[in-house]
Amino acid sequence: MFGGMDGSSRRRRHRGEDTVHPLRVTLEDIYNGKTIKLQVDHTVICKGCDGAGGTIKLQVDHTVICKGCDGAGRRAGANFKCSSCRGRGIKV
Structure with missing residues (x-):
């Protein structure tokens, strides 16, 4: 009714595009x-x-005005990066 507010809108695995790897075989x-x-x-x-x-709660609760841009933007404190992926959000 409201776009999956009942918890059914969890991330679903999406199949990626096919990858082609040319190989020479006889x-x-x-x-x-x-x-x-x-x-x-x-x-x-x-x-x-x-x-x-990083954890979203920590990013929201500990957001500070950026002194480098004189308050034009916000950033999360450097100590709140995810230790599992080092703040990149992905693992390779």
Whole structure:
């Protein structure tokens, strides 16, 4: 009714786009069942902070006016970064 306010709107896994890795193989390789190891790097959302880079409550409660921009923006204190992903929000 209100866009999943009943808790059903939890993050769902979305299937990413297909990745293509061109490989050169011969008909003989296919016939003989040759295996090739392929290393693929992918980005994973940090479970410690859910990709936010820190706990949201700490970021909201400890927000200070930035003296570097004379109050034009806000920033969270450096001590409140997620220790699991070091404040980046993702793990590689």
